[in-house]
Amino acid sequence: MKASTREWWTGFWFILPATVLFSAFVFYPFVSSIYYSFTEWDSIRPAKFIGWDNYAFLLEDSKMLQAAKNTILITVFGIVVQNPLSLLLAILLNRSFRTKILLRVAFYLPVVVSLVVTSIVWGHILQYEGLLNGFLERMGLHSWVRDWLGDTRSVFPTIIALTQWQGLGYCAVIYLAGLQTIPQDLYEAAKMDGAKALNRFRHVTLPMLMPATTIVVFMTIVGGLKMFDIPYIMTGGGPGSASYTLTLAIYNAAFRENTYGYAISGGIVLMIFIMIVTLIQLKIMRRKEVEM
Amino acid sequence: MNKRSAKRKNPTGITLEIILIIAAFLFLYPIFYLILTSFKSPAQINQPLAMPDSLYWGHYEKAIEKVNVLLGLFNTSVISVGSIGLLVIISSMAGYVIARIPRRFFQFLFFFFISGMVIPLQTGMIPIFKMGVALHLIDTRTFMILLYAAGALPMAIFMYSGFTKSIPREIEESAAMDGYGKFRAFWLIIFPLMLPATGTLIMLNIYGIWNDLFGPLLYLKDPSKMTLMSQIVQFKANHQSIDYGPIFALCVMATLPLVVLFIFTQKYMMKGLVAGAIKG
Numbered sequence: 001m002k003a004s005t006r007e008w009w010t011g012f013w014f015i016l017p018a019t020v021l022f023s024a025f026v027f028y029p030f031v032s033s034i035y036y037s038f039t040e041w042d043s044i045r046p047a048k049f050i051g052w053d054n055y056a057f058l059l060e061d062s063k064m065l066q067a068a069k070n071t072i073l074i075t076v077f078g079i080v081v082q083n084p085l086s087l088l089l090a091i092l093l094n095r096s097f098r099t100k101i102l103l104r105v106a107f108y109l110p111v112v113v114s115l116v117v118t119s120i121v122w123g124h125i126l127q128y129e130g131l132l133n134g135f136l137e138r139m140g141l142h143s144w145v146r147d148w149l150g151d152t153r154s155v156f157p158t159i160i161a162l163t164q165w166q167g168l169g170y171c172a173v174i175y176l177a178g179l180q181t182i183p184q185d186l187y188e189a190a191k192m193d194g195a196k197a198l199n200r201f202r203h204v205t206l207p208m209l210m211p212a213t214t215i216v217v218f219m220t221i222v223g224g225l226k227m228f229d230i231p232y233i234m235t236g237g238g239p240g241s242a243s244y245t246l247t248l249a250i251y252n253a254a255f256r257e258n259t260y261g262y263a264i265s266g267g268i269v270l271m272i273f274i275m276i277v278t279l280i281q282l283k284i285m286r287r288k289e290v291e292m
Numbered sequence: 293m294n295k296r297s298a299k300r301k302n303p304t305g306i307t308l309e310i311i312l313i314i315a316a317f318l319f320l321y322p323i324f325y326l327i328l329t330s331f332k333s334p335a336q337i338n339q340p341l342a343m344p345d346s347l348y349w350g351h352y353e354k355a356i357e358k359v360n361v362l363l364g365l366f367n368t369s370v371i372s373v374g375s376i377g378l379l380v381i382i383s384s385m386a387g388y389v390i391a392r393i394p395r396r397f398f399q400f401l402f403f404f405f406i407s408g409m410v411i412p413l414q415t416g417m418i419p420i421f422k423m424g425v426a427l428h429l430i431d432t433r434t435f436m437i438l439l440y441a442a443g444a445l446p447m448a449i450f451m452y453s454g455f456t457k458s459i460p461r462e463i464e465e466s467a468a469m470d471g472y473g474k475f476r477a478f479w480l481i482i483f484p485l486m487l488p489a490t491g492t493l494i495m496l497n498i499y500g501i502w503n504d505l506f507g508p509l510l511y512l513k514d515p516s517k518m519t520l521m522s523q524i525v526q527f528k529a530n531h532q533s534i535d536y537g538p539i540f541a542l543c544v545m546a547t548l549p550l551v552v553l554f555i556f557t558q559k560y561m562m563k564g565l566v567a568g569a570i571k572g
Contacts, residue, residue, distance in 0.1 A: 008393065021445065110323070130340055
């Protein structure tokens, strides 16, 4: 055997386990999902091919539409609010405070706490008789008191705020890591050229942080679109369908109503969402990275 | 001395630090509140603003009596360690090969894996469920291990292939001269050099797996296989929010191991992120 052929075979055996596992548990379920999304299927009787009906029905299903709207809202908020906030936090945490390590740990801790626990604690805090309303009463802000999770208007903004609290530290840590890869002499060179702090931030920090930004935005999108635990535990999607997310709607369609084919078509739409948003984002980021 | 004079020159630094500390305290308050409430006596538990006057252990006793926390801890640990172990073994080999052998087949596989980053687990959940039933893997910890490892493969392979490029090729050549086979050379010489990437990978995945609810909710319904998270949700569903004390105690017990792990490894995580994830 030639040396290069032997190398090829070694590589083949090295990569085989990963390929098998990935094909079986990620790729195959995905491909068969595409097929089932065109069928009517309750998992007991065999699936019946019905063309685009599931997709057509998605557009008329008010719960699904509400879920899609909510899911987009979470993601947009993550990018527009949490993203700059976490950058600000990272810049502050990058300073050489005496309590630097403690502060970093403190802001990251909510990430370590699971969404299950987060939902339970916040669910208790946000009860009508809970900590938040009790605090507002004591401050004399009676008009602010409300049933945070029971009111169709306040429930989803509340859940969004909660996701921002939970994810802020994660984004900040990625930015912090990004900040530490910026060579110090770039700043010194900019200083020598007489650049003010704001200009140094615009022309040195921001462009150098582009790779970190790409990761943060990608994680925010994926995390937002997969949001399940918080509405599942805190509200069950309610009141009405006010706090439905796509993943929760898909879960209910499959395991509550046994409309598997329909649920899968929702899942496919979710994935197309992720793909489109990711592609747009990568395009924009790529262009920015080149521009700088 | 030097440090102190530098600090004095810059008083805004201290103001800013104090503001940040206050912000951190407010930010962390829900977590204090969780711990605080888990020690409140039943009489006090519905007074959210009250401070407990003594440590009440009753909720913990009740939680441990009603829920097999040790079993949950065991299941969660087995699944977390098992899936990350499997992930590290197979993704390091795959990432290494992709970085080292510039043949079309391996480059194709690289894009195949990377494309998996945008496929959410939820899309495939029903076919996965069906497959689990067919393979008699539903309600087994093995199934969860395989699923988590498979789901984390794209990111892991991406990281390892990036990291492999920073390892000089001469190391393998000298290993070959010493008579090492490819397999032994990889595990005895290359793999130990990948430790920073491995560390980052563990830190990036352990919290998500430990804390996952969606997987166990779908694929692990047998009470003797339940993870900590599904135990909490199950317990809450059985007691309909009347009895928050034991639920809070359960939450504290389920979170504590990760918090301890995080505090001991956070320094390393930062370094790993800087070395591994950002540079890619």
